[in-house]
Structures are given as structure tokens and as C-alpha cells.
Amino acid sequence: MSRTVSVKTWAMGGTVAALLLGTGGWYVWAGSGEVYTESLCGASPESTDSEVATYAQGIAVVEATGEAAHDPQAVGAENPQLVTTPVRIVEAMKGKFAPAIGVSQRVEPGGAPGSFTVGTSNREVIMEPGQPYVVAIGPGDLEAHPGTTTFATLVQPARRGAAGEADYWRDVIEKAPPKPLCDDTVTE
Numbered sequence: 001m002s003r004t005v006s007v008k009t010w011a012m013g014g015t016v017a018a019l020l021l022g023t024g025g026w027y028v029w030a031g032s033g034e035v036y037t038e039s040l041c042g043a044s045p046e047s048t049d050s051e052v053a054t055y056a057q058g059i060a061v062v063e064a065t066g067e068a069a070h071d072p073q074a075v076g077a078e079n080p081q082l083v084t085t086p087v088r089i090v091e092a093m094k095g096k097f098a099p100a101i102g103v104s105q106r107v108e109p110g111g112a113p114g115s116f117t118v119g120t121s122n123r124e125v126i127m128e129p130g131q132p133y134v135v136a137i138g139p140g141d142l143e144a145h146p147g148t149t150t151f152a153t154l155v156q157p158a159r160r161g162a163a164g165e166a167d168y169w170r171d172v173i174e175k176a177p178p179k180p181l182c183d184d185t186v187t188e
Helices: 007-024 049-055 161-175
Strands: 026-028 035-039 058-064 082-094 100-106 132-140 150-157 184-187
Touching: 049 132, 049 150, 049 161, 058 161, 082 132, 082 161, 100 132, 132 161
Parallel strands: 100 150
Antiparallel strands: 026 035, 035 184, 058 082, 058 132, 082 100, 132 150
16 A cells, blocks of 8 residues: 655654554654555564564564663654664574664663663563574564664563574474565555
């Protein structure tokens, strides 16, 4: 479905939908005049690993290379509920990733100023520098083009080690059912 929409209007609507749907709604966009994708289907906080594998555009073992920080460019300065953590890709199991990307996730303000908590799921944690994690990206620009954002539907510690997580998730991905059609392509 193609239509003309302003980025600000789309971002505000996307923010509201994402807040209502938790991690079940995901959005990606680029600068003016470029094609971007939006969708309301995806993995929810209660999804099984198989459902995560079905809906994720990309799944990788990553290492956080910096602190989670508010990312006003993700959907606009009016949304302080998003943080982005820089990561390096250790091993990609699904999708083609750039060697390093920023992974955005929805958070709730935590106790001290600048601290965050994840209130949407027991399948998400705030990444800490130097630690390995498995991330599933709803859609997003896995190749980290300027002006794009990736949104996580899963961020969990790599409990099996990088090789063990890669083997486990490749098996889950191989057995997962195909993703149903649900994408809208929108051109600004």
C-alpha cells in the first residue's frame, strides 16, 4: 500500500501504536523522500522463540560497545521512552548485518536520572558494555544506513555463549513457520 505521509505525523502515530502494542509494533524509516516500512504485526513480549524467529528481520549475537542512551532521532525528541545501545555483531543467524549498529528498545524511566528499566517483557534487558546478548530486530536497517533505526523485539543475555546461541537460534529459525504478509511500504 503506497501513500503520502509526513514523517512527523507518521512518527507520532507510530509512537502511539508502539506504546499501545508494546514490542508488537515496529517501525523503520529513512530521510525525506525515501521509502520506509511500517508494520503492526510482529513478536509480542510473550512470544515463543519460534514466533520471534518468524517475525524477526534479523537475529544476531552482539556485544554492547557503549551505554544505552536516549535516542531522540529514533522517533523524535518527544519520545523519551526509547534508548539506543551501540553494538558490534559477533555472529548473525538471520539477516545481513553491518559490523556495528545501534539497537533501539522501549524503556521506562528508572530510579536515578539517566537510568532505565524494561517494563514490557521478561525477554528484554538493558544491554551493558562488554556483555554478549542475543537480539532480534523487528524490521530495521540491519546495515546501519544514516538516518535509520533498528528496533529490538528481543534483547536477552547470551547464556549459551556466542557459538551455543548461534547454533540454538539457527535451529529455531530453520523450524519456524514462514512470516505472514503484513508490511505496508510507505513513500513520503
